[in-house]
Amino acid sequence: MAVDDELAMAAQLLLRDRFVLREEDPEGFFLVRRHERALREFFREKLGWTLLMNMRFYKLEKVPAAGAAYLGIEVLQGPEDYALLACTLAFLEEQDVDGQFLLSRLLEVLPGLYPADAPLAISWESYAWRRALIRVMKYLEAERLIRVVDDESEGFLSAGLSGGAPAGEALYEVTVLSRYFLRLFARNLRSYHDVMLLGETGEEGLDVRRRVYRQLLLAPVFYRTAATEEEFSYLRHQHREIDAKCQQWFGLSLELYDDAAMLVCEEPPSLFAELYPSARRGLHDIMLQFAAAWRARGDAAAHRDATRTELVALLTRLREAHGENWTKEYREMAPEALFSALLPELVNWGMAEEREDGLYRLLPALWRLAGGYEEKGEAS
Template structure:
C-alpha cells in the first residue's frame, strides 16, 4: 500500500500543476477580455471568469495601471482612463459631434426611464431634451421628422445594444426608420451607471465653476490625486506608462520629450514594465531605439487589425508600404493626403481587380486614402497634421521590399546592426 501511495503522489502533483496552469490561463484570458471590453455584462463569454478571478484582477489593475475594477452580479466595469486625453483617434466608429450629443441625451433619457422602453418612446424623450434652448443656441436641432434623423437614433440604440446598456426584447429598428413598426428594450441600469469612466461626475461642479473648454473639462473629469512624495510621483509615472503600453499600439520616446522625468523613468524601467505587463496580458515586447510596443501575436487585442481582409484593409497595407518608402527617402518630411490619393489611384491597375467595384470608380481614391490614413493614425504608424502625414518609426515593419537587404547588412557591419535595431 505504501508503494501504491508513493506511485500516486507524482500524479497528484501533476494534476495540481495542470489546475494551476489552467487557472493562470483563465485569469490571463479574463484580463485580456477586460482590456477589450471594459464594460462587460453577464452575456459576455468571459464574464464568469472575471467574477471567479475578481480579487486578483482588481489588485493587478490597481497596482499596475491605477485602474479600478468593479464587479457586480450581472456587470463588470474596468474604469480605464486614457493616458493621452488629446488622442483624436479614439472614439466610437462613425460618431461625430452631433452623434455624441445624441448619445449623451439618450443616456440621460434612459436614466429616468422605466425598466423597459420602446424606441419610439426614447425618441420622444430625446425630442424633449433636444429642445433645450442652450443646445439650440449652439446650433443643435433634432426633430425625428426626416429619415436621416431616425437613422441617427437607431445608430445610437445599436451602439447602446453593443455596450450592453440596452437589451432588445422584441421588434426591429429598421421598421421604426420606415415608420411601420417599433422595438422594445430592457434597460440595464448597472451598465448604464458604469458608462462614465471619470474620477468625478460633471454634475459635481457648480455652473459658475464648471470648466469652459473641452480639454479643461476632460482634465478635470479624470484628475487623480497624486501624493506629493517621491514614491507618489514614481507611482504616477508607472501608471501613466502602463496605461499607454496596455492601451496604445506603441509608445515613442519622442512623445515623452516634454516630460523629462517621465522619459528618464521610461528609459530606466521599460524592460521591467514590459516584462510585467506582457506576462500578465499574454503580450511580448518589441523594444527599439525609438520606443516600445507590446505586441499580441493573436491579433485579438486591437480595434483595428492590420493586415485584414477587405478592400479598405488591403489599401491601408499598400499605403503603409508607400509611406514607409517615402519616409526612408525623405525622413521627417510629411506626405500630403493628395499624394497618398494619387498613389492609391496608381495602384488600381495592379490591384483593383481584388477590390470592391466602388473602390475602382473615378474619385474613389480620395476616400480610400483618407480611410487608410485614419487607420494608420489609430495604429500610431503615422502622425497626421495640417501639412500631411508624417511616417513614424514603427511603419518600417511594413517596408517589405527592404527586409532581405537589411538582413544582409546585419551580418556585415555593426553600424548596420544598430540601424536595424532603430526600426520597429
C-alpha cells in the same frame, strides 16, 4: 507575484471586453472571480483602474491617459450622435432595470434633455436627426444596454412623425448594464476645471507610471513629444520591468525606440481582436505595401510631410503594379476613394496624421512593418 496562464487570460479578457457577463460567458466570469483580488490589485497599482463587480458581470474601468480619435465609437458619426447618446443614457437612468419604454416616450423626452445652447436643435422632422437616433439605439442594443422587445422603428426613420406620434413604434427593455456603461468619476463632474483631470480615478491622481501603462495598453503606439518627455524618461529607466509585466499579463512585448514605444505580439493571442496587420486583411495588405513603397524613397523623402496628391499617386502606382492581388473591393476603387478608405486606418493605428495645413505626416509606426508580393502574387 507569479502570473499563471489562468490569471493572464482573465486580465486579457477584462482588457478586451467592456463587460464580462455571467449569462453570456460564465466560464470567463468565474475565471475573473477566481482571480478577482490579484486582478484588482494589479490594475489599481499599475493603471489606476477600478474593477467593478456585480452578480451579473465584471467591468474594468479602462480610462485612457488622454483622448484620441481611435477611442471614439465607430458607428457614431458626429457630435450630435454623441449628444443623443448621452441624453438617452440620462433617460435610461430614470427607468427601472428590466422596465420597458416606448420610442414615442423617448422622442418626447430627448429635446428637453438636449443642451439648450447646442448649435442645432433636435427636430424629428429631419431625416438626419431620425437616422442619428436610430444609430444610437442600435448601438445601445449592440452593447446590451437595452433589449428590443418589438421594433417597427423603420417606419419612424422613413416617415418621421404622423399626428405627433412616430410613424413606426418600438418597445425597449432596460438592462442593468445601462447603469454601468458610463464610468464612475472620482468626484462631481462640475468640480473639474481641467479636462485632463478627468483621467483621475481616485485621490491618488494619475502619476507617470499609470500614464505610461495606459498609453501602452490602449494606444497602438506611444510617441515621444515635448509633452511626454517625463513618460519616456520613465520608460527608459523601467523598460525591462514594464516589458516583463506586459509579457506575463498580456503576452505582449515592449518595443522602445528613441521616439516611439509600442506593445507587439509575435504570435497573435486569441483574446485580442484588434491586431495589425490582420484586423482588416484586405486594407492592411495595402497598408503594408504602402509602407514599403513610401519607405523606399529614402529617409529624407520618407520623413517629410506629403500632399494628398502625392499619396494618391503612390496608391495609383501600387494598384497598377499589384492590384490583381487585392481584394475586389479595393481593386475596383477609384484612387481618391481608396485614399479616403486608407487614411482613417492609418490614423487609427498611429501611422499618419493630417495636419492643419492640409499636409499629411507619415509616422514611425508605419515603418514597423512593410510588405510586398512575390512573383507568383503571394504576399511576403
